[in-house]
Amino acid sequence: IVLTQSPGTLSLSPGERATLSCRASQSVISNYLAWYQEKPGQAPRLLIHAASRRATGIPDRFSGSGSGTDFTLTIDRLEPEDFAVYYCQQYGTSVLTFGGGTKVEIK
């Protein structure tokens, strides 16, 4: 399954809302889709699993939605520490795939 993320880069100011898209080339079984945040020099951090379930310790300004082939990560009220690269990943099949990433940068 090929995952296409858009936009490639999102330029926003702190306090604004970020809306990131992840589109799958075929339906993701059981909506087994995750979102990760990656900062320079750090390992990715799991934010959302099963399309909409926040991982342990993730603030509630992060939310995931969607089903089938279209998924969205929303970050309400961007904090300075939220500027990073975000990846989606599907685990509905035994061949795991990541999207190409969306960079959220400070405007």
Place this chain on the structure above:
Amino acid sequence: QLQLQESGPRLVKPSETLSLTCSVSGGSISSGDDYWAWIRQPPGKGLEWIATVHYTESTYYSPSLKSRVTISVDTSKNQFSLKVDSVTAADTAVYFCARHVNFWSFDLWGRGTLVTVSS
């Protein structure tokens, strides 16, 4: 708490074999629900899943790398390993080891290690 740590050579010559080990501490690699994976990230690029292993030695591979990659587990040492044969410059990347419970999302990651392929 459970932690993962990658180790292995940071520099590999072209055509040789890249070998990395991930040590699991703070818990057992033999937990029935846990799967163990390698993921890589070329400089400035995105994430690529390479392979996954279960302590029962069941293995799963990315089709694009399957012909050159071997993943294995050593329960006596609480480690799992990766070998990539016939490397080229395109295999230069940060290599992460990670856990995914029940083959779901990756909830625990090592810090990653940069491996450079160069003569």
